Amino acid sequence: VPSSPGPDSSGPDSSGPDLTELRTAVGDDHVLTDPDLRAGSERDWTGRFSGPSIAIVRPATVEQVAQVLRWCHEHDVAVVPQGGNTGLVGGGVPGGLGEADGRPTIVLSLRRLDSIGPVDGAAGQVTVGAGVVLARLQEAARTAGWAFAVDLSARGSATVGGMVATNAGGLHVVRWGSMRAQVVGVEAVLASGEVIRHLGGLLKDNTGYDLTGLLVGSEGTLAVVTAARLRLVPPIGPTVTALVACTSVADAVALAAEARRSLPGVVAIEAVWPGTLGFTARAFDLVVPVDLEDGGVALLAEVDETAGTVERLAAWSGDRPVAVATDSRGRAGLWALRERIADAIALSGIPHKLDVTLPFDRIAPFAAAVVASLPGLDVHLFGHLGDGNLHVNVLGAPPHDETVDDCVLRLVVELGGSISAEHGIGRAKRAWLPLCRSPAELETFRAIKAALDPRSILNPGVLLD
Numbered sequence: 403v404p405s406s407p408g409p410d411s412s413g414p415d416s417s418g419p420d421l422t423e424l425r426t427a428v429g430d431d432h433v434l435t436d437p438d439l440r441a442g443s444e445r446d447w448t449g450r451f452s453g454p455s456i457a458i459v460r461p462a463t464v465e466q467v468a469q470v471l472r473w474c475h476e477h478d479v480a481v482v483p484q485g486g487n488t489g490l491v492g493g494g495v496p497g498g499l500g501e502a503d504g505r506p507t508i509v510l511s512l513r514r515l516d517s518i519g520p521v522d523g524a525a526g527q528v529t530v531g532a533g534v535v536l537a538r539l540q541e542a543a544r545t546a547g548w549a550f551a552v553d554l555s556a557r558g559s560a561t562v563g564g565m566v567a568t569n570a571g572g573l574h575v576v577r578w579g580s581m582r583a584q585v586v587g588v589e590a591v592l593a594s595g596e597v598i599r600h601l602g603g604l605l606k607d608n609t610g611y612d613l614t615g616l617l618v619g620s621e622g623t624l625a626v627v628t629a630a631r632l633r634l635v636p637p638i639g640p641t642v643t644a645l646v647a648c649t650s651v652a653d654a655v656a657l658a659a660e661a662r663r664s665l666p667g668v669v670a671i672e673a674v675w676p677g678t679l680g681f682t683a684r685a686f687d688l689v690v691p692v693d694l695e696d697g698g699v700a701l702l703a704e705v706d707e708t709a710g711t712v713e714r715l716a717a718w719s720g721d722r723p724v725a726v727a728t729d730s731r732g733r734a735g736l737w738a739l740r741e742r743i744a745d746a747i748a749l750s751g752i753p754h755k756l757d758v759t760l761p762f763d764r765i766a767p768f769a770a771a772v773v774a775s776l777p778g779l780d781v782h783l784f785g786h787l788g789d790g791n792l793h794v795n796v797l798g799a800p801p802h803d804e805t806v807d808d809c810v811l812r813l814v815v816e817l818g819g820s821i822s823a824e825h826g827i828g829r830a831k832r833a834w835l836p837l838c839r840s841p842a843e844l845e846t847f848r849a850i851k852a853a854l855d856p857r858s859i860l861n862p863g864v865l866l867d
């Protein structure tokens with residue numbers, strides 16, 4: 403039985419644990435028990451996942467995080483780490499009905515751990531708190547003459563801790579890789595309250611198990627990340643953006659491959675299917691500057707501007723209709739067609755959001771099959787085509803009806819893909835994890851979980867049963 407996205411159940415049990423020690427640890431103002439103050443942290447960005455907590459707890463230092471976890475460990479209280487609450491798989495909010503194991507839950511907000519250290523110019527690195535919002539990190543790197551490589555449209559809210567925990571991908575993976583490739587070290591608090599810290603920034607350091615690597619993508623189930631040492635890249639831009647009308651999905655996949663092979667300085671390769679393009683343009687009154695044929699796909703490419711870039715883009719796009727923007731206004735206009743899709747969908751209802759990767763030669767058959775297998779529903783297709791990563795967003799099915807998820811995820815696996823490209827497993831996809839991971843792998847996951855979090859207080863119900 404798939405795990406349940408749950409409707410809200412009642413508030414915290416009045417007979418729950420005494421929170422006095424927690425209040426002493428983090429300050430009275432930072433233990434929020436009022437239902438109105440808790441509400442925003444108990445429901446996810448999509449509105450599909452929600453569940454009750456006894457309090458939202460907001461520590462400001464690693465020592466306070468450690469005190470909170472020690473208290474939770476001692477009192478058998480479950481902990482849901484939360485950053486910007488932009489995650490899309492229900493991993494950053496408490497479980498709903500049918501998920502609770504009877505234990506009280508706190509949401510541990512890391513937003514107040516928001517310090518940004520000085521940029522280490524010699525190493526090209528910076529150490530930042532888990533609560534630093536991506537846009538602030540990007541700005542700090544830019545000011546110091548560097549750039550942070552990962553970018554995603556939730557940049558105004560997503561935090562470094564959440565991005566480490568989900569191994570966030572985003573728009574620039576085709577050039578610099580996902581979060582895993584940027585994280586040089588982390589500081590984290592274990593379920594017991596012990597602090598592990600590896601923030602020295604050494605690029606070569608073969609001294610045993612790679613605990614940083616283990617925590618990247620662990621979705622808050624193994625430890626609470628409190629800080630990260632991050633690699634920076636040379637400044638990005640100026641860039642040129644091109645929107646190309648490809649004749650078919652296979653044509654778009656081939657053109658994306660050609661961009662990776664022959665276009666120097668590719669920063670992003672995105673794709674949007676025509677129904678979704680028109681839907682987003684109508685929702686926000688945006689202009690679509692190229693006409694797409696039936697069955698076509700719009701490919702959006704962002705490339706470093708150097709001498710001859712515009713000519714190279716023209717040659718690359720061949721005789722396909724193309725719009726090229728070199729100025730910031732024109733580029734923003736083209737990017738809005740991609741970046742506002744999630745908002746347009748959110749305005750229309752609660753979607754089933756499925757983020758998947760396919761082998762490149764299976765993307766076209768997958769796109770055709772997924773639309774055909776969900777008749778009567780609004781199926782939106784878009785994503786990071788340069789990485790083989792598609793977002794399948796489905797509107798029109800009730801939030802708790804998991805037949806949509808089942809249908810899409812089984813199709814992905816049949817075609818040799820992964821059920822999670824970048825958003826993680828969370829609560830949303832837990833039931834399907836055995837489709838992609840062998841019993842031996844899952845046993846290893848459980849052994850690691852049991853070693854680091856023997857009482858299973860960290861995000862129970864996320865990733866593993």
Ligand SMILES: Cc1cc2nc3c(=O)[nH]c(=O)nc-3n(C[C@H](O)[C@H](O)[C@H](O)COP(=O)(O)OP(=O)(O)OC[C@H]3O[C@@H](n4cnc5c(N)ncnc54)[C@H](O)[C@@H]3O)c2cc1C
Pocket residue numbers: 447482483484485486487488489490493494495512532553554555556559560561562563564565566567568569570571572573621622623625626627628744745824825828861864
């Ligand atoms: C409009 C929109 C666009 C998006 N685009 C992309 C995209 O292109 N690529 C992409 O990868 N994602 C994307 N996302 C998803 C989301 O932004 C990322 O998953 C992001 O990394 C979540 O960060 P957060 O701070 O909001 O984490 P949250 O949502 O708060 O938490 C996410 C997970 O991380 C855990 N967690 C949070 N903080 C910590 C911590 N300090 N220590 C341990 N565990 C922690 C939570 O328990 C949860 O399991 C998008 C989301 C939205 C709404």
